[in-house]
Amino acid sequence: MGEKFDVVVVGGGTAGCILAARLSEDAQRTVLLIEAGHDYPSVSETPVGVKDARYVPMRGHAPEFDPDHDWGLNAIGNADSLIAVPQARLIGGGSAINGMIALRGATADYDEWVALGNPEWDWPHALAAFRAMEDDTAPDLAIHGRGGLVTISRSDEHEYAPLQKAFVDSCRGLGHQEAWDLNAPNAEGFGPAPMTRVGTRRLSTAASHLDAARGRPNLTIRAETVVNRIVLQGTVVTGVELVGGEVIDAGEVVLTAGAIITPAILQRSGIGPADLLDSLGIPVVSDLPVGSNLGDHFSVPLLAPPREGSWHLDDFSLQTVLRASTSVQPGSLDAQLTMFSYLNVRTTAEGTRGLAGEGSVGLENVAGMGCVLNKPRSVGTVRIVSTDAADLPAVNPNYLGEQIDRDAIREIVRLGWSVLTSEPLASMLLEPIGLDAETVADDAALDAAIENKTASGYHFTGTCLMAAPDRGGVVDQHGSVHGISGLRVADASVVPTTPAANSMLTTIMTAERIAAFARGREFAPVDAAEADSGSRRVFAEAAL
Numbered sequence: 001m002g003e004k005f006d007v008v009v010v011g012g013g014t015a016g017c018i019l020a021a022r023l024s025e026d027a028q029r030t031v032l033l034i035e036a037g038h039d040y041p042s043v044s045e046t047p048v049g050v051k052d053a054r055y056v057p058m059r060g061h062a063p064e065f066d067p068d069h070d071w072g073l074n075a076i077g078n079a080d081s082l083i084a085v086p087q088a089r090l091i092g093g094g095s096a097i098n099g100m101i102a103l104r105g106a107t108a109d110y111d112e113w114v115a116l117g118n119p120e121w122d123w124p125h126a127l128a129a130f131r132a133m134e135d136d137t138a139p140d141l142a143i144h145g146r147g148g149l150v151t152i153s154r155s156d157e158h159e160y161a162p163l164q165k166a167f168v169d170s171c172r173g174l175g176h177q178e179a180w181d182l183n184a185p186n187a188e189g190f191g192p193a194p195m196t197r198v199g200t201r202r203l204s205t206a207a208s209h210l211d212a213a214r215g216r217p218n219l220t221i222r223a224e225t226v227v228n229r230i231v232l233q234g235t236v237v238t239g240v241e242l243v244g245g246e247v248i249d250a251g252e253v254v255l256t257a258g259a260i261i262t263p264a265i266l267q268r269s270g271i272g273p274a275d276l277l278d279s280l281g282i283p284v285v286s287d288l289p290v291g292s293n294l295g296d297h298f299s300v301p302l303l304a305p306p307r308e309g310s311w312h313l314d315d316f317s318l319q320t321v322l323r324a325s326t327s328v329q330p331g332s333l334d335a336q337l338t339m340f341s342y343l344n345v346r347t348t349a350e351g352t353r354g355l356a357g358e359g360s361v362g363l364e365n366v367a368g369m370g371c372v373l374n375k376p377r378s379v380g381t382v383r384i385v386s387t388d389a390a391d392l393p394a395v396n397p398n399y400l401g402e403q404i405d406r407d408a409i410r411e412i413v414r415l416g417w418s419v420l421t422s423e424p425l426a427s428m429l430l431e432p433i434g435l436d437a438e439t440v441a442d443d444a445a446l447d448a449a450i451e452n453k454t455a456s457g458y459h460f461t462g463t464c465l466m467a468a469p470d471r472g473g474v475v476d477q478h479g480s481v482h483g484i485s486g487l488r489v490a491d492a493s494v495v496p497t498t499p500a501a502n503s504m505l506t507t508i509m510t511a512e513r514i515a516a517f518a519r520g521r522e523f524a525p526v527d528a529a530e531a532d533s534g535s536r537r538v539f540a541e542a543a544l
């Protein structure tokens with residue numbers, strides 16, 4: 001007879017740390033958090049790349065990259081090429097190794113969520129949760145919160161690394177709008193990226209949520225432990241089975257293994273598309289479209305070696321962004337330029353294309369920007385390839401599958417090119433790698449270049465779609481898997497449509513709300529008048 005917990009949370013990443021911390025606030029509920037990667041229970045034990053906010057210690061970005069913190073996943077690009085897609089494997093998940101950019105999506109994103117059969121996920125509900133969870137010094141309290149667990153910081157202009165300052169000045173010189181608060185609803189323009197850090201200290205959700213909960217007697221954390229599948233009796237969840245065969249009994253299981261591995265765990269458990277399960281000999285418990293609707297922000301990097309003296313490895317790698325909307329999707333915030341002071345070219349795995357791409361052989365570092373399609377309409381798939389948890393699933397993001405995405409990304413690359421080649425940024429960089437003005441000016445040539453430069457934004461969402469069953473839904477509005485008792489999903493997998501922003505903040509908000517639902521609570525929505533008044537600072541959870 002194995003151990004038994006009231007709740008087992010599978011995956012101690014961005015969402016999992018929040019679920020474990022929130023659910024264990026109720027002292028009578030026993031909670032087990034299982035994480036495949038390492039746990040660093042104190043700041044002194046945490047590696048510098050994970051705790052220092054100047055670095056982005058991911059594959060293909062910084063020398064602080066630690067392969068133990070990464071799943072080694074690749075996705076399918078155009079012509080069956082492989083694209084390196086770092087995915088975190090450590091406590092804190094993506095929030096412990098990512099770029100820390102903490103942007104909210106557009107208000108229209110939430111109209112899409114509602115249209116899929118989720119009336120409780122409109123903008124007033126989302127805004128209430130954003131305000132409750134954040135601690136942001138931004139002055140407008142109608143749209144921001146103080147005292148929440150998620151500290152949001154922006155760099156002052158005098159703190160910018162030289163290349164970040166040059167990016168901002170080039171945007172300014174081109175006449176783009178300044179926007180200090182890029183989290184104001186639907187704000188467009190350039191400015192400091194809101195980030196989850198305090199000074200140079202990264203604030204993963206392990207730091208913001210889990211650390212304060214670690215001493216609770218009702219919370220157990222098991223790191224370096226991989227969950228294979230969910231154990232069910234009929235359609236009722238009874239526990240989880242670990243790789244190696246150990247079974248842990250649970251009253252309820254919450255999956256937070258991320259938008260790539262959460263669907264793989266479900267599929268291995270017999271919850272997924274019947275054709276796939278049949279082909280692998282897995283008995284079908286529930287025929288649900290698990291693994292469809294994979295969203296990701298498609299990105300085309302514009303890169304150039306920085307001139308001597310224009311950067312230093314201790315600079316913040318990420319600090320500034322420009323947000324805009326293309327003529328293809330006006331008002332959608334579908335365009336983002338993310339400036340990075342350096343990428344370490346060497347840390348991209350052999351045989352795959354990372355951000356640095358072709359033409360960078362022999363270089364150590366490059367600078368530049370990600371030209372990101374923030375509102376892609378193509379969606380892809382995640383499908384397991386065997387019943388063995390050691391085999392990573394096949395990930396096909398289907399980048400550029402829709403013509404609208406091709407039209408939008410062309411505009412975004414041209415926007416990025418104009419900034420990259422404007423002063424003062426241009427004179428701090430050597431010749432751009434793998435792209436020139438002639439190619440950028442020609443639609444067909446640029447389209448071909450874009451195909452070859454396909455890069456992931458690492459912002460996977462949507463593979464356990466939150467939607468009504470007749471609209472392809474896998475989970476309901478409260479994260480419960482349709483037709484299965486005792487099973488929720490609370491990570492980026494449930495985010496129904498790709499938010500027009502880097503996915504972490506939306507994931508945190510989603511996790512906070514599903515944790516509240518699991519406790520029979522909710523954040524009272526903000527009504528329009530209240531949002532306008534700007535007076536209320538703190539939002540209490542109200543009993544449902």
Ligand SMILES: Cc1cc2nc3c(=O)[nH]c(=O)nc-3n(C[C@H](O)[C@H](O)[C@H](O)COP(=O)(O)OP(=O)(O)OC[C@H]3O[C@@H](n4cnc5c(N)ncnc54)[C@H](O)[C@@H]3O)c2cc1C
Binds near residue numbers: 100
């Ligand atoms: C390199 C990189 C840079 C990024 N930069 C940004 C950024 O700047 N801003 C932003 O908003 N977003 C960014 N993102 C995206 C953001 O980090 C994710 O949207 C977010 O972390 C998703 O949270 P999650 O909880 O769904 O999954 P994750 O945070 O990935 O957590 C999943 C966790 O589950 C664990 N796990 C998986 N399978 C198992 C298993 N079988 N058993 C046990 N544990 C398991 C994993 O090890 C991991 O710790 C970035 C992502 C990456 C990878």
